[in-house]
Amino acid sequence: MEKINTVKGTKDLSGFNLMMHKKVCEIFTKLCESKGFQEINTPIIENSKVFKKTLGVTSDIIQKEMYSFVDQGGEEIVLRPEGTAAVARALITNSMLDNLNKKFYYFGPMFRREKPQTGRLRQFHQVGIEIFDEKNPFNDVESILIAEKFLKLLGIRDKIKLEINTLGNLESRKNYISDLVKFLKKNISRLSSESKKKLETNPLRILDSKNNEDKEVIEESPKILNFLDDESNFFFEAVLNNLKKLNIEFSVNPYLVRGLDYYNDTAFEFVTFEDKSQNAILAGGRYDGLVSSLGGKNLSGVGWASGIERIILNLKEFKVKKKIIAIIALSEDLNTKILEVLYKLKPFDGVVFHSIYSGSFKKKMIKANKLKSYGCVIIGNEEIKENKVIWKNMESGFQEILDLKEINEFLEKKIAN
RNA sequence: GUGGCUGUAGCUCAGUUGGUUAGAGCGUCGGUUUGUGGUACCGGAUGUCGGGGGUUCAAAUCCCCUCAGCCACCCCA
Numbered sequence: 001m002e003k004i005n006t007v008k009g010t011k012d013l014s015g016f017n018l019m020m021h022k023k024v025c026e027i028f029t030k031l032c033e034s035k036g037f038q039e040i041n042t043p044i045i046e047n048s049k050v051f052k053k054t055l056g057v058t059s060d061i062i063q064k065e066m067y068s069f070v071d072q073g074g075e076e077i078v079l080r081p082e083g084t085a086a087v088a089r090a091l092i093t094n095s096m097l098d099n100l101n102k103k104f105y106y107f108g109p110m111f112r113r114e115k116p117q118t119g120r121l122r123q124f125h126q127v128g129i130e131i132f133d134e135k136n137p138f139n140d141v142e143s144i145l146i147a148e149k150f151l152k153l154l155g156i157r158d159k160i161k162l163e164i165n166t167l168g169n170l171e172s173r174k175n176y177i178s179d180l181v182k183f184l185k186k187n188i189s190r191l192s193s194e195s196k197k198k199l200e201t202n203p204l205r206i207l208d209s210k211n212n213e214d215k216e217v218i219e220e221s222p223k224i225l226n227f228l229d230d231e232s233n234f235f236f237e238a239v240l241n242n243l244k245k246l247n248i249e250f251s252v253n254p255y256l257v258r259g260l261d262y263y264n265d266t267a268f269e270f271v272t273f274e275d276k277s278q279n280a281i282l283a284g285g286r287y288d289g290l291v292s293s294l295g296g297k298n299l300s301g302v303g304w305a306s307g308i309e310r311i312i313l314n315l316k317e318f319k320v321k322k323k324i325i326a327i328i329a330l331s332e333d334l335n336t337k338i339l340e341v342l343y344k345l346k347p348f349d350g351v352v353f354h355s356i357y358s359g360s361f362k363k364k365m366i367k368a369n370k371l372k373s374y375g376c377v378i379i380g381n382e383e384i385k386e387n388k389v390i391w392k393n394m395e396s397g398f399q400e401i402l403d404l405k406e407i408n409e410f411l412e413k414k415i416a417n
Numbered sequence: 418g419u420g421g422c423u424g425u426a427g428c429u430c431a432g433u434u435g436g437u438u439a440g441a442g443c444g445u446c447g448g449u450u451u452g453u454g455g456u457a458c459c460g461g462a463u464g465u466c467g468g469g470g471g472u473u474c475a476a477a478u479c480c481c482c483u484c485a486g487c488c489a490c491c492c493c494a
Contacts (some may be wrong), residue, residue, distance in 0.1 A: 060492050280494060307494030329450055369454040
C-alpha cells in the first residue's frame with residue numbers, strides 16, 4: 001500500500017509539538033485579554049477580493065502564493081494568506097467600526113504556496129493583534145509593548161532584537177519613491193537582475209535586498225528619513241521617544257520595508273540575532289488605507305503578526321509538569337471498577353488519570369512505569385471488598401490503603417506535594 | 418520559482434572499489450513462574466535501502482526522472 005503523506009509544507013500536529021503550539025496561544029491569549037483586547041475569529045476561506053484589494057498586486061502573495069479556487073457557486077475563494085485584511089473586513093462586515101473597543105487579537109492557520117523550509121510552511125500559524133483607531137502614535141507604541149511583553153513571557157526576548165522604521169505617510173512616501181527610482185535608474189547597471197525588475201514593480205523592496213552589489217548602491221541611495229514631511233516626522237519621533245521612555249530597546253533600520261501595500265508610517269520587526277533565512281519572528285506596522293480600501297470609513301490601524309512555528313523554533317522546551325496517575329486492577333474482572341473510579345475522580349489541574357486494562361498485573365505495572373506515572377491507584381480483590389483501594393507512590397514505592405469514598409480528597413493531598 | 422545538499426528499521430546512524438539471507442545503538446515486544454514497576458540478564462520482530470525507470474550476470478551502492486526534507490536566494494511570519 002502506498003503511504004499517503006500530508007500535503008507538502010503542511011504538518012500534522014500532535015504530542016509535544018501540539019502542546020507547544022497550545023502553550024504559545026495560551027500565553028498570547030492571557031496577555032491580550034488582560035490588556036483589553038478581544039478575540040476575533042474570521043473564516044479560513046475568504047473572498048479573494050479581501051486580499052487582492054489590499055495587499056498590493058505586486059506582492060508575491062497576490063501574484064503567486066494564494067491558494068484559490070472557484071467554488072460551485074462561481075465565487076473566487078482563497079485560503080487566507082494573512083490575518084490583518086481579514087480582520088479589517090470583519091469589522092466592516094459586522095458594522096463594528098464604531099465599537100468602543102476596537103482592539104482585537106486572533107490566532108489560527110494561514111496559507112501561502114511557498115517553497116517550504118524550516119520556519120516556512122504552506123500552512124503555518126500566526127498569532128496577531130490589531131488596534132483600529134484614530135491615527136495616534138500611542139497605539140503604535142502599545143502594540144509594540146504587547147509584542148515585547150509577549151516575547152518576554154515566552155522567554156525568548158533576549159534572542160531577539162527590535163528593528164523599526166517609518167515608511168512615511170502617502171505623500172512623503174510618494175516623493176521618496178520618485179527620488180529613489182531616479183537615483184537607482186542612474187545606477188541601474190550596478191543592480192542585480194532581481195532588483196532591476198523591482199524597479200518597475202516595487203522599488204521600495206530593493207532596499208532590503210541581501211545582494212552585496214545591491215547593498216553598495218543602497219547605501220548611497222537617498223534615505224526615507226530625509227523625505228518625511230512634518231507630520232510623518234513628528235509621528236515617527238513620537239513613537240521613538242515613547243519607546244525610549246519605556247526603556248524598550250530598538251534600532252532604527254532605514255532599510256526595513258514592508259512587502260504589503262497597506263502599510264505606511266511605522267514598520268517594525270522582531271528578528272533573531274542569528275543570520276538565518278527565516279529570522280523574522282514578529283512583524284507589523286501601521287496601515288492607514290486598509291479599512292477604506294475595503295469600503296469602510298477612513299479609520300487607521302496598527303498591528304502585528306507572529307509565526308507560531310518560528311516562535312517554537314526559538315523556544316527552549318517548556319517544562320510541563322503533568323502528573324500521571326495510572327489506574328489499574330489486579331485482575332481483569334475488576335476492570336469495571338476502574339471505570340467506576342475514573343468516573344468518580346474529579347479533574348485536577350495538571351493531573352492525568354490513565355486507565356490500563358489489559359495484560360498481567362505485572363505488565364500493567366510496567367506500563368504504568370513507562371508512562372512515568374507519579375502514582376498508581378491499584379484495585380485489589382481483597383481491598384475492594386471493603387470499598388478500599390491501594391495508592392502507590394511510584395517514586396518511593398510506598399503503598400497505603402484508602403477509602404474509595406475519600407479518593408478525591410486523598411489524591412488532592414498527595415498531588416499537592 | 419532558482420541553485421546546492423540529503424533520503425537505509427519507530428528514532429539516531431553504519432554499510433568498504435557494485436558481489437550471497439542489509440547491520441548497530443536506542444526504542445518496541447516477549448521471558449527470568451505466585452498481588453507490584455524501575456536495574457540487570459536472555460530472546461524475538463521489524464525494512465518494497467523515499468518512489469519509478471535504466472545500466473549490469475549482480476545495484477542501498479552507478480545513470481536518468483520524480484517526490485520529500487534541509488541550506489542559500491527569493492519572499493515573509
